[in-house]
Amino acid sequence: MAEVSRLQPQFPTLARQREADHFGMLIFLSTEVLIFGGLFAALFVLRAEHGAEYVKSSKAMHVWLGGLNTAVLLTSSALVALMVEAVRAGSARLARWLLTGAIALGLAFLAIKFTEYGLEYRDGVVPHLSPLNLHGGADELFMDLYFAATGLHALHVVGGLGLLASLIWPFGAARRDTSAVFAGNAALYWHLVDVIWLFLYPTLYLAR
C-alpha cells in the first residue's frame, strides 16, 4: 500500500505535514462560512424588517422537498464519514462503494433542488423569469435571496461532487492514501456544504 503523501522538505515530520494540510483546509472552510454569512445576514435583516411578508414567502416554499433534501445530504455526509474510516482501514473497495453512494445522493440532492426550481417556475415566484405571483416587494427580495443562497449552495454541491469523484478517478486516493489526507480534506468540504444547508433550511423553509 503505497503512501500518496510524501514528506515535503519544509516539514520536519509527516505528522506535522498532515496537520498543516488539514489546517489549511479548515481555514478555507472558515472563509466559506463567511461567504454564506453575508447572504444569511441579508436574510436576517429582511426578516427583521418585513416579518409578516417573510413568513408568508417562507410558507410558500416546498417544505417537504427541502426536508427530504436535508435528509439526503445528511445521509450522504454519513457515507463520506464512513468512507474516510474505510480509507484509513485500507479497504479501498468499500471506500469506492461508499463514495459512489455519497455521489449518487449528492446528485439526488441536485435533482430534487432543480425539481423544486421547476415547481417555483410553475408557481410564478421566480424573479424576472416567471414573476406572475411576485409583487416587487419583500416577497421578491425573499425569492432573490432564496435563489442566490440555494444557487450558490448548489454550486458548492457540484464542486464537492467533483472532489468526491476525483477520489475514485483520477487520483484513486481511496486506494493509495491510507492516512486519508486528501480523502479527509474532501470529506471536510462535503460536511461543510452539509452544515450550510442545515442553516439554509430553517432560514428559508421553516419561518412560520
Place this chain on the structure above:
Amino acid sequence: MRAARTIFLAWAALLALLALTIAASFAPLGRVLPYVSYGIALAKTAVVVWIFMELRARDGLQRIALAAGFAWLAILFVLLFADNLTRGWPP
C-alpha cells in the same frame, strides 16, 4: 467498527433532529420558533463538526481554525443588529 457505530448513531441523531425541527415549525410557537429552529440547527452543526468532521480528534489549533469563521460571523451579526434593531429607538 466502533467508528462506524459512532457515525451511524450521529446520523440517526441528525435525522431525529431534522424531524424535530420540521415538527416544531408546525407547532404554535409564535415568536419562539426562530430560537428553536436555530437551536436545533446549531445542535445538528455540533454533531456534524464534532463527529463527521472529526474535530473531537483534532488539536486546539485546528479547532480554532474552523471556529474563527463562526466567530467573525458572530461579530458581523452583532454589529449588524446593533444598527438594524435599534433604528426606531429614541435618541
